[in-house]
Amino acid sequence: MNYTIKNALTTVDNRYLHQDLIISHQQISAIGTDLEPVGTVIDATNKLLLPGFINAHTHSSEMWQRGIMSMYPLELWLAELYDFAPLDLSQVYLSALGTAVETLLSGGTSVVDHLVLIPGKELETIATAVRAYQEVGIRAFIAPLIQDESITAGIPSGNTSQNHEPYFRSTQATLDIIETAVQQFHNPVNGVSILVAPTGIQLCTDALFTGCIELSQKYDLCRHSHLLETKAQEKLAQEKYGCTAVEHLQRIGYLDYRTSLAHCVHLSDRDIEILAATKSTVVHNPLSNLRLGSGIAPILKYRKAGVNISFGCDGASSNDSQDLLEAIKIGSILHNVTDMDYRNWITPYDAVQIAAQGGAIGLNMGNYIGTLDIGKQADLVTYDLTNLSLLPRTDPIGLLVLGRPSLAVDSVWVNGKQVVSHGQVTTIDVDELRQALFNHSQWQTMRQSQTAMELEPHYRFVMGLSN
Numbered sequence: 001m002n003y004t005i006k007n008a009l010t011t012v013d014n015r016y017l018h019q020d021l022i023i024s025h026q027q028i029s030a031i032g033t034d035l036e037p038v039g040t041v042i043d044a045t046n047k048l049l050l051p052g053f054i055n056a057h058t059h060s061s062e063m064w065q066r067g068i069m070s071m072y073p074l075e076l077w078l079a080e081l082y083d084f085a086p087l088d089l090s091q092v093y094l095s096a097l098g099t100a101v102e103t104l105l106s107g108g109t110s111v112v113d114h115l116v117l118i119p120g121k122e123l124e125t126i127a128t129a130v131r132a133y134q135e136v137g138i139r140a141f142i143a144p145l146i147q148d149e150s151i152t153a154g155i156p157s158g159n160t161s162q163n164h165e166p167y168f169r170s171t172q173a174t175l176d177i178i179e180t181a182v183q184q185f186h187n188p189v190n191g192v193s194i195l196v197a198p199t200g201i202q203l204c205t206d207a208l209f210t211g212c213i214e215l216s217q218k219y220d221l222c223r224h225s226h227l228l229e230t231k232a233q234e235k236l237a238q239e240k241y242g243c244t245a246v247e248h249l250q251r252i253g254y255l256d257y258r259t260s261l262a263h264c265v266h267l268s269d270r271d272i273e274i275l276a277a278t279k280s281t282v283v284h285n286p287l288s289n290l291r292l293g294s295g296i297a298p299i300l301k302y303r304k305a306g307v308n309i310s311f312g313c314d315g316a317s318s319n320d321s322q323d324l325l326e327a328i329k330i331g332s333i334l335h336n337v338t339d340m341d342y343r344n345w346i347t348p349y350d351a352v353q354i355a356a357q358g359g360a361i362g363l364n365m366g367n368y369i370g371t372l373d374i375g376k377q378a379d380l381v382t383y384d385l386t387n388l389s390l391l392p393r394t395d396p397i398g399l400l401v402l403g404r405p406s407l408a409v410d411s412v413w414v415n416g417k418q419v420v421s422h423g424q425v426t427t428i429d430v431d432e433l434r435q436a437l438f439n440h441s442q443w444q445t446m447r448q449s450q451t452a453m454e455l456e457p458h459y460r461f462v463m464g465l466s467n
């Protein structure tokens, strides 16, 4: 299917221009004024046309617990999350659909799902998410979340002796599952990529990291992990390795241009140099870092050091939305309080570039998506500039990033296929999805996580909080 998007507002060198854009054979084939129309003509008068953004870190099944998680820091929050994790594939399916729809309707055309796997149904979980994303038509980067240590190992010992249960599945069995998933589902041309995704140093052995590096090399896969999200993880790295987590990951060869690292809140200046030198990408998840009290990632320092940055919503249990525009806004202006020198602050134009091109580079897709250039895959979004939340007329990108756009996405194309038209998803029935999410849930208030209660005294001791 070919399209001509007529008379859209675009930016060239920070100036606005009215241009036409032609999509043919899934790619952007022409950009200019008064182009001879090809295929379906879309009138984009008073629409802002931007490359699709990348939701560069989330966990789709967390949608089932949004709004109810306790006010806990990550380590205790995780214990609660897993005590109530959904264990049924129909829930995996619905929350992947929901995550995809919310991402599309907030300007995203790609999603990185650090997907929590149902124990014993690992491949089925991945297959279910693949099916959901293909049905919606979003570009999916599925990063099956793996670990090979049990949850208590993620908290520093603080010089006490701690016994951790062995993880229920062997490291090799876990790697075998990922290799099978790659063979079955990794199909980037078709919009589905599998990533190797050890959750992070807090719950993974070197054997697991090394196995992931080997798979990444064998199949040219991207690598995705959490990194130094909390103070506790910073302490744990010192206990485990006698150096920082970044130094250790560099030593074992995990960091490279295909590696994207979520959070990166507690890094040293030396760590930042290592990320720049290895061309690793930092995924900024500002809302989750605020919600869990993890801290403010030093994003302006990363930018100064030349580290590539992208934005993520993180899972809906620590955000608790999947509104990419909200993450972009907070992730930009949050740093105005960390650096007095306003010349270093992130402008709305920078923010759009980080969200689109930064995201693409972090997934080794910089040559294929992330900008409006001829020859790139057509992952595009138009925004309705007559929407009440974007009026009165000033600077469209300023209104989009700094404002609070409400239902402003008009049309979305992914890989040249239109999946949103006039603000409505065209590929699935969103009313049916709403009904299914409603029917599979109930109103709840208080609940108690047994595991969080058990971990809490040790956590408070190690972190220097009174018991």
Ligand SMILES: [Zn+2]
Pocket: 057, 058, 059, 114, 226, 262, 314, 315
């Ligand atoms: Zn995460």
